[in-house]
Amino acid sequence: MDRNLPIGVFDSGVGGLTVVKEIMNQLPQEEIIYFGDTARVPYGDKSKETVTAYSRQITRFLLSKQVKAVVVACNTASAYALDTIRTESPVPMLGVIEPGAKTAAAATRNGRIGVIGTEGTIRSGLYEAYLRGIRPDSQVFGKACPLFVPLVEEGWIEDDVTRQVSRRYLSELLAQNVDTIVLGCTHYPLLRNVIQETAGEAVTLVNPAYETACELRRMLTDRGCLNDGGKAPAHMFYVSDGAEKFRKFAHSILPCGGAEAGEVFLKVFSL
Ligand code: DGL
DSSP, X not given: OOTTSOEEXXXXXXXXXXXXXXXXXXXXXOOEEEEEOTTTOOOXXXXXXXXXXXXXXXXXXXXXXXXXXXEEOOHHHHHHXXXXXXXXXXXXXXXXXXXXXXXXXXXXXXXXEEEEEOHHHHHHTHHHHHHHHHOTTOEEEEEEOTTHHHHHHTTOSSOHHXXXXXXXXXXXXXXXXXXXXEEESTTGGGGHHHHHHHHOTTSEEEXXXXXXXXHHHHHHHHTTOOOXXXXXXXXXXXXXXXXXXXXXXXXXXXGGGGGGGSOEXXXXXXX
């Protein structure tokens, strides 16, 4: 395989940019082709069948762009679709759940772990399955926090309404004496300060976006597939709708809106 091929990354919308940001930080020489399914977001309340069908379509699109690996940046798609689609893909596929679960299993001291995510991610029980596979003695408490996604997209990051919602969602988990919480949705790392404030400093927050970039670096290194860095990467972003909203979000999240890392292109594309 040509080591200088791009990496495909997809998400239900803008949230996967939190994963792109970590990849850009850790692997600045890599070129990224991103697909955000902004026309069909959210995935969090859709069925496994629907999320799998959408994820398959997007994976095929990314494969048609000759990517060397696919990162499923969306927690819901990783929970519902990755196992199926991975078997159909000629290139390695990586989701966000396994790296996040590994780190949380290593971080917990009392074996009591909270997982927050979309309804789909929590319903799938996949974080729990991985965590208990690594640490069979652990107790995992899941909590769906659907309001966090629109709050982030509204830009209400450090806001009293968000603090109130956070207290309400997290009270159940905190009553279970969890010492570690997995931020199991693309948008939640952006609420890290508010969630840490609610949970208290003694609780460790795990960001699967960061852990996924670490895992991707390991995987590409092991396979001898790291980009040789011979030229500045030209990233490409595709969305299925709402390019302007995406552009604004990208500018607020990515280092210099991605421009620092090379050229950035944005296109609307219907699957
Ligand atoms: N990207 C989704 C996730 O990480 C959150 C937004 C959605 O519901 O589609 O699960």
